[in-house]
Amino acid sequence: MTLRQAQGKKITGSEAVIKMLLHLGVEVIFGYPGGANMPIYDALYNYRKKINHILVRHEQGASHAAEGYARTTGKPGVCLVTSGPGATNLVTGIADAMMDSVPLVCITGQVAAHLLGSDAFQEADVIGITTPITKWNYQITNVTEIPEVFAKAFFIATHARPGPVVIDIVKSSQFETFNFQYPKNVHIKKFSAKGRSPSGRYDEEINKAAQWLNKAKRPYMLVGHGVLIGKAEKEVQKLMEKSGIPAAVTLHGLSSIPVDHPYYVGMLGMHGNYAPNILTNKADVILAVGMRFDDRVTGRLADYAKKAKIIHIDLDASEHHKIVKAHLAIKADAKDALTQILVLITKNSRKNWINEFKKLQKKEREAADRRLRKRNGQIRMDEVICKLSELTNGKAILVADVGQNQMFSARFYDFKLPNSYITSGGLGTMGFSLPAAIGAKLGAPQREVFAVMGDGGFQMTIQELGTIMQEKLPIKIIILNNNFLGMVRQWQELFFEKRYSFTNMKNPDFVNIAQAYGIPGKKVYKHEELENEMQKMRIHPGPYLLEVDIEQEDNIFPMMPAGASVEEIRLEE
């Protein structure tokens, strides 16, 4: 039966689910079959050529892969899992997506309607469990709800600030039949009742913002994930160029501005660059766009940006004044607001202010050189990332895990293209990188994708090597192996008198493991081998694992100790 024929005909709930997914433009699903979603899987069998189903090895992998896909495509990532443990295994990925504003639609099977609440086999209260970590969730207990609920779910996941939604479908609704009709339009009371206009409502604020920025001596722009989500990269750069306002990015704002842009000053936050953190407290006007003043960015709040008038542009009004009291809060889409500000901004070069950044940048480079000289001869993480940046000309996608590997990737890769740095920023989920790289590669097949991780994170979702093998995805895996949980070890060294409590890891032979999955690999020990082995990895047509033996006790600097102010960021031990 074709899609057109399906209109108005009696079909099962399961077929309706697949038809709605196709109708909503879904091309890829990350999933795992089980008792309570088998009817949907049976319906999917007929459409296996139209929808690319990726069989993961653990549902957590499905959620992170869906995140990776969403991050490279801007489309919602779709997961399909069974009830009970299938659904609970998704939880980490859903929470991760909630923190990082990633659109996901997670479809979970559920026990039959008459069994709900009876502690049936593989029953879990998925709506209850996922309520605090979703934008919206819904349990379908009547087959006729399927078309509207799916349309609504996709709308909510992508509307305004994106996020995850869960659709829990009881097994009985998957079997039942009904007269299928495509929903004509999505009816959501909240959005239809008020008729909120998306633009034009903040002219006064825009005028004021432009005035403040024009008059400012030391204006400073803080660019977050919202700029990438709202595709406002060009507007940010135009504003920087016209106004001479320097811009720094948050972890998730990385790659929104090319690193070689003359007004780009680096990354904010605990392990960000020296100048952008310190000079936050010298700025007289701060324009924060699509960022949420995360505690890792602000450091000690009592001493954060006290000299600045703060303009906060965010589509989510609940972020205004949540952490930092803004002097001017603008509830707007980044692209829309910046376009309007740009018209009112006067041309300026602000050389003196930019030079202040340059001076501190020099200081950071000198400290880095001193650290370089102290090295004991083993390969360090920054060397690997710098080499990767050089070889790929800054044009690859890096999917970083969590910890030192994440911060070295963020700091030493010279991003040239947007949406190129994918990581778990808010939740800080170790094990994110490998499965997220699967989704990233499927979303951006034409780009080189590197999954960069430590030995700890790799082993948290190592089973996804099986998915990579089965799908023959040419993902390049880089394991920065220091046989330590590096970031925790760094903190133990600096703040816990080197009491390395359970951070040392005895690891298996990772190259051998990869080879058992049919993924070739190589372990590198020497500096002089690194470039050659990286090139071999890059030209290999399929997936490849490169393990790099890293100096055990290396630290990432600059570093803002927990509870310190942005001005107290340290350059060295």
Next chain:
Amino acid sequence: MAYTINIVAENKPGVLYRITGLLTKRKINIEHLNAFETKKNGVSQIFLTVDVNPHIVDTLVKQINKIVEVLDVRYHLTQR
């Protein structure tokens, strides 16, 4: 400080849970709660009295307002 939060929401399962979850995650206790369907079809009125720091009440209310089923939220200081 005690605040009364007045919420108009779709009368659907899980809405109250989503609202109270925002209180739970900040360890805010509910002092008083009243929820009922209004005469308007499918719409509930929820009154919550909570003891919260004045610094966060505004954010809390805005977060409640983000809930898809919530149609309107207002709050005021309560004399106790």
